[in-house]
Amino acid sequence: MEMNGAPQAMNETAAPTVEARFRVQWPGFLLDVDLSLPGRGVTALFGHSGSGKTTLLRCIAGLERQGQGHLSFKGEVWQDSARNSFVPTHQRPLGYVFQEASLFPHLSVHKNLIYGRKRVGGAHRVSLEQAIDLLGIGHLLDRMPDRLSGGERQRVAIARALATSPRLLLMDEPLAALDLKRKGEILPYLERLHDELEIPVFYVSHSPDEVARLADYVVLLSEGRVVAEGGLQETLARLDLPTAFSEDAGVVIEAVVASHDDNYHLSRLDFPGGNVVVAQRKEPIGHRLRVRVHARDVSLALERATGTSIANLLPATVVEIADADTPAHCLVRLDAGGTPLIARITRRSLDHLGVARGKAMWAQIKAVALLGD
Numbered sequence: 001m002e003m004n005g006a007p008q009a010m011n012e013t014a015a016p017t018v019e020a021r022f023r024v025q026w027p028g029f030l031l032d033v034d035l036s037l038p039g040r041g042v043t044a045l046f047g048h049s050g051s052g053k054t055t056l057l058r059c060i061a062g063l064e065r066q067g068q069g070h071l072s073f074k075g076e077v078w079q080d081s082a083r084n085s086f087v088p089t090h091q092r093p094l095g096y097v098f099q100e101a102s103l104f105p106h107l108s109v110h111k112n113l114i115y116g117r118k119r120v121g122g123a124h125r126v127s128l129e130q131a132i133d134l135l136g137i138g139h140l141l142d143r144m145p146d147r148l149s150g151g152e153r154q155r156v157a158i159a160r161a162l163a164t165s166p167r168l169l170l171m172d173e174p175l176a177a178l179d180l181k182r183k184g185e186i187l188p189y190l191e192r193l194h195d196e197l198e199i200p201v202f203y204v205s206h207s208p209d210e211v212a213r214l215a216d217y218v219v220l221l222s223e224g225r226v227v228a229e230g231g232l233q234e235t236l237a238r239l240d241l242p243t244a245f246s247e248d249a250g251v252v253i254e255a256v257v258a259s260h261d262d263n264y265h266l267s268r269l270d271f272p273g274g275n276v277v278v279a280q281r282k283e284p285i286g287h288r289l290r291v292r293v294h295a296r297d298v299s300l301a302l303e304r305a306t307g308t309s310i311a312n313l314l315p316a317t318v319v320e321i322a323d324a325d326t327p328a329h330c331l332v333r334l335d336a337g338g339t340p341l342i343a344r345i346t347r348r349s350l351d352h353l354g355v356a357r358g359k360a361m362w363a364q365i366k367a368v369a370l371l372g373d
Ligand SMILES: Nc1ncnc2c1ncn2[C@@H]1O[C@H](COP(=O)(O)OP(=O)(O)OP(=O)(O)O)[C@@H](O)[C@H]1O
Pocket: 026, 027, 029, 047, 048, 049, 050, 051, 052, 053, 054, 055, 056, 206
């Protein structure tokens, strides 16, 4: 199980306000999508390398003119190929953050930020101070870009994109060029953006961890097509998607810190359908957290086990059984009082326990790992 300070809106799927239809043909590749995306929160564009994530983001930015497309943002039409209308990139109110921060090398951090800001003129929805504060770069303003670490450079690039007061923020694997440690440093800032700004973010990633941590809505792409789209929790719990076959298969639960046990250094996190006890958290009672439960860390029992060191037992009903990545295993989707869980168990256990749809069982969450601490 993994957890982090959570974005708040995981289960709220706002009315679709970004309508995107594109058909772009490259030699040997066709992007063909028809999407209705939420106009708030973080939408992850997720898929393997070459699935078309960047091409889709570039289409939304107006950087791909060839091909057919229709794009409307909150009722404003940015592209309608059938009517030959196309709002050029520089007139679209968007910020774009690339894998590698592209700062002007001859300008200080502060001047880089000001430069981006000048471009938009009047309407400033995000103040410069707010952008600096959100990304924690106040102490870096006088530095030149070549004196920044990779993570700091990327934070400046994100602040610069924000300083342009975008109505839509596009991020193309903003953490891809960073090592694990730097990624860990930047993720909390991205979470803050999510929590504190109203700007919708389209976030390209092929990292299940990043998606679990940041996204509210997920678009799964494969070979230029949309394989699935929907709220994060429902989409991760689907057994018919390639995500279910990966090492990282599992669900995300939104929980609330319910109590702390100072004696044993534990905290209890509540969610619809139950609770889990984890190593003590620093967040106050009432704080919302995202909890990631990997399928490989969930086992099943017929009865509530006693005399075991396993603490986290939840009553759950079997909803669906599907193949897993090896013939020896299968995936079982469970409903724990409204919260979906996936267990990866052996076929032998499946038969042995008589696991079947509708059966009431106990799910045991075996391992607890924390993400983002
Ligand atoms: N300008 C272009 N001309 C020709 N082919 C292109 C062009 N841009 C992208 N492609 C091809 O389109 C396909 C999708 O590429 P895209 O970069 O959108 O995928 P991706 O999912 O973002 O991949 P990655 O995760 O590796 O960045 C790839 O096969 C790529 O080679």
